[in-house]
Amino acid sequence: xxxxxxxxxxxxAGTGIVLFTFFLARxxxxxxxxxxKTVNYECAEEPIGDSWVMxxxxxxxxxxxxxxxxxxxxxxxxxxxxxGQLGLYALVEMVLFILILFFGLFYAWKKGxxxxx
Amino acid sequence: xxxxxxxxxxxxxxxxxxxxxxxxxxxxxxxKVVAYMQHRMGPxxxxxxxxxxxxxxxxxxxxxEDLVPKSVEKVTFALAPIIxxxxxxxxxxxxxxAADFEFFGYQVTGIISDxxxxxxxxxxxxxxxxxxxxxxxxxxxxxYSLMGALRATAQMISYEVGYGLSIIGVILVANTLSMxxxxxxxxxxxxxxxxNWFVFKQPLGFLLFLTCAVAETNRCxxxxxxxxxxxxxxxxxxxxxxxxxxxxxxxxxxxxxxxxVGATLxxxxxxxxxxxxxxWLLLKMFLFMFFYIWLRGTLPxxxxxxxxxxxxxxxxxxxxxxxxITAAFVMID
Numbered sequence: 001x002x003x004x005x006x007x008x009x010x011x012x013a014g015t016g017i018v019l020f021t022f023f024l025a026r027x028x029x030x031x032x033x034x035x036x037k038t039v040n041y042e043c044a045e046e047p048i049g050d051s052w053v054m055x056x057x058x059x060x061x062x063x064x065x066x067x068x069x070x071x072x073x074x075x076x077x078x079x080x081x082x083x084g085q086l087g088l089y090a091l092v093e094m095v096l097f098i099l100i101l102f103f104g105l106f107y108a109w110k111k112g113x114x115x116x117x
Numbered sequence: 118x119x120x121x122x123x124x125x126x127x128x129x130x131x132x133x134x135x136x137x138x139x140x141x142x143x144x145x146x147x148x149k150v151v152a153y154m155q156h157r158m159g160p161x162x163x164x165x166x167x168x169x170x171x172x173x174x175x176x177x178x179x180x181x182e183d184l185v186p187k188s189v190e191k192v193t194f195a196l197a198p199i200i201x202x203x204x205x206x207x208x209x210x211x212x213x214x215a216a217d218f219e220f221f222g223y224q225v226t227g228i229i230s231d232x233x234x235x236x237x238x239x240x241x242x243x244x245x246x247x248x249x250x251x252x253x254x255x256x257x258x259x260x261y262s263l264m265g266a267l268r269a270t271a272q273m274i275s276y277e278v279g280y281g282l283s284i285i286g287v288i289l290v291a292n293t294l295s296m297x298x299x300x301x302x303x304x305x306x307x308x309x310x311x312x313n314w315f316v317f318k319q320p321l322g323f324l325l326f327l328t329c330a331v332a333e334t335n336r337c338x339x340x341x342x343x344x345x346x347x348x349x350x351x352x353x354x355x356x357x358x359x360x361x362x363x364x365x366x367x368x369x370x371x372x373x374x375x376x377x378v379g380a381t382l383x384x385x386x387x388x389x390x391x392x393x394x395x396x397w398l399l400l401k402m403f404l405f406m407f408f409y410i411w412l413r414g415t416l417p418x419x420x421x422x423x424x425x426x427x428x429x430x431x432x433x434x435x436x437x438x439x440x441x442i443t444a445a446f447v448m449i450d
Contacts, residue, residue, distance in 0.1 A: 002118075005236075006125040006230035010210040013201040017137070018363060025359040038187045040259045041354055051188060051258040059271050062425070066274040069433070073281040076440065077237060080288040083447060086381045092449050098437055105434065109368045112428045116422035 061113050072101050120223075128229050132214065136206050138404075140170035140369040146403075147410045154414035175362070183358035188258035198356070201249020202431050205367035208243045208374035211235040213300050215387050215394040227387065227394065228297055235296035236288065239378055240281050243333060246371060253364070254352035265351020268421065269335055275428040276332035276339075282436035283325035286443040287315050287382050291294035300386035310390050317382040320391060321382045321439045325432055327408075330375040332428065334368065337413040339424060376405030 040047045079086075079094055108114055145160065145168065152159030160167030185194065185385050214225030247270055254266020289301055303313045316323045330340040353364045380401035382385060387394035419427070 002121060003230040003232050005122070005208070006129070007210050007232070009122070009125050010129050010133070010146075010207060010229060011203060013126075013152075014135050014206050015199060017133060017204050018199050021179070021359055025183065028179055029358060030180075030182050032182065033184065037184055040186045040188055040257075041349065042260065043349070047260075051260055052255075053260055053262065053263065055264070055267055059267055062271050062275060065429070066318045067280060069278045070274075072279070073278055073285070076285050077283070077288065077294070080285045081294055083289050083444065087252060088448065091444050094444065095441060098441060102434070102437060105429075109430065114426070116425045 056117060063112060064110060068104070069101070072097075124223060124225060125229065126368060128225070129210075129289070132209050132229060133206060136209055136370060136373060137366070139373055139399075142168075143369045143406055144365075145171050146406065147413070149408045150407065151414045152321070154303050154411075168432050178358060178362045181358040182361060184355075186355050188257065189355065190256035190258070190281075193252045193256035194203070194272045194355075195360075197249050197253035197369075198360045199249075199251060201246055202363045202367040203240045204245035204249070204368070205370035206375060207245075208239050208282075208378065209450035211238050212377045212381055212398075213297050213386055214372075214398055226297075231295060231297045231370055234294045234380075236258065236294045236299075237285065239374075240277075243280075244277060244375070247366070249364075249367070250352050253356070257352070257355040259355050261349050261354045262352050265354070269352060272335070272339065272424060272428075275425055277330045278334055279325060279428060279432040279436045282433070282440060283322050283329055284382055285436075286322035289440070289443045289447050290315060290318050290364045296381055296386075300381055300388060303385035304388040310388070311385065314383065316384045319383065319439075319443070321435070322443070323379075325382065325436050325439065326379060328432060330379060331409065332411065332424070334371045334375055334409075336372065336409055338416040338419050340418060372406060373402060375447075376402040376409075379405055 160170040185429040252266035
C-alpha cells in the first residue's frame with residue numbers, strides 16, 4: 001500500500017504546482033475583459049450559431065472498436081506476465097483468442113468500419 | 118512510516134521540478150534544432166545561445182491577461198488544464214530514475230514508487246490525458262476546439278491499442294510488469310554493456326512503440342489535433358496565459374514521459390557504464406526527444422484518413438503478430 005501512497009503524494013504535488021502557478025499568475029496579470037475580447041475566436045468573424053456542432057458519427061464507431069480491442073490488450077497483459085509458468089497450453093489458447101479477434105478486425109475492415117471517408 | 122513519507126515527498130519534489138525543468142529546456146531544444154534544420158538561428162537574444170529563452174517565455178506568459186470567452190463551461194474549462202497536466206507528469210512516479218543510492222545516511226531507492234504493475238500504471242495514466250483534451254475542447258464552446266478535441270481523441274484511442282500491444286513482447290520476454298525489475302534485467306557488466314537491452318530482442322516491438330508513441334503524444338507527423346493551419350491550435354484555441362502554458366507544458370511532459378518509458382523498456386533505463394545512472398537516463402531520454410524534433414523538422418503532416426488507416430490496418434495487426442511471434446520464440450527457448 002505504501003507504494004501507492006507515494007503515487008498519491010505525486011498527484012498532490014503535481015496539482016499543487018498547477019494551482020500555485022495559477023495563483024501566482026492571478027496576482028501578476030492584468031485583467032481587462034471587454035465584449036469584443038470575450039467572443040469565441042473564429043478568425044475575426046462573428047461566430048454563427050451554437051458551437052456544439054454536429055460531427056461525423058465515425059468517431060463513435062472508432063470509439064466502439066477501440067473498446068473491444070483495448071479490452072483484448074488488457075487480457076494479454078496478465079497472460080504475458082505469467083507466460084513463463086503457463087507453458088504450451090496457454091500459448092495455444094492465446095493464439096486462438098488472438099485469431100478470433102483478428103477475424104473480428106478483418107470483419108470490421110471488410111464491413112468498412114475502419115474506412116474513414 | 119513518517120520517515121518513508123518524508124523521503125517520498127522529497128523525491129517527488131525533486132523529480133517534479135526536474136521534469137518541469139526538462140520540459141522548459143526541451144522547448145528551447147526544439148526551437149533551436151528545428152531552426153538549424155531550416156537554416157535559421159533560432160532564439161539567440163536571451164542569454165548565451167538563447168538558453169534563457171524558456172524563462173523569458175514563462176515570464177511573458179505569466180504576465181498575460183487570462184481571457185475566458187463568455188460561452189465556455191466555466192468549471193470544466195478551469196479543470197481541463199489540470200487534468201491534462203497531472204497525468205502527463207504522473208508517469209514519472211514509476212520510472213526508475215537512478216540506481217539505489219545512499220543520501221545522508223538514508224538508503225534511498227532510485228524510483229518514487231516501485232509498483233508491481235508499473236507498466237500497466239503507465240498506460241492507464243497515459244490514457245487519462247485524453248480527458249484533459251476532451252474536456253478542454255468541449256468546454257471551450259468553440260468549433261475549432263471541438264473538432265480538435267474529437268480528432269485528438271479518435272487518434273489517441275486508435276494508437277493506444279497499438280501502444281499497449283507493442284510492449285507485450287517485452288513483458289513476454291521479461292515476465293514482469295515492475296519497471297524496476299525490467300531495468301535491472303537489462304544490466305550487464307561486460308564491455309558490451311548494451312547486450313541485454315530489450316531493443317535487440319524486440320526490434321519490431323520497438324519500432325511499433327516508437328510510432329505509436331509519436332501518435333499518442335499528438336506530435337508531428339501525427340499532429341492533426343493541433344494543425345495550426347486549419348484548426349488554429351485545436352483544443353486549446355480559447356486558452357490563454359498560464360492555462361495555455363499548462364497545455365503546452367503537458368505536451369512536452371508527455372513527450373518526456375514517453376521517452377522515459379521507451380528508454381526504460383527498450384534501452385536499459387539508467388543502466389550504463391562510467392557516467393552516473395541519472396545522466397544515462399537523461400541521455401537516453403533526450404535522444405528520444407531529439408528524434409521527435411527531427412521528425413517535426415523533416416516530415417509533413419498525415420492526412421486524417423491515412424492516419425486512422427495506418428493505425429488500424431498496419432500498426433495494430435503488426436503488433437498482434439509481434440505478440441504471437443514473441444510468444445512462440447519464448448516457448449522454444
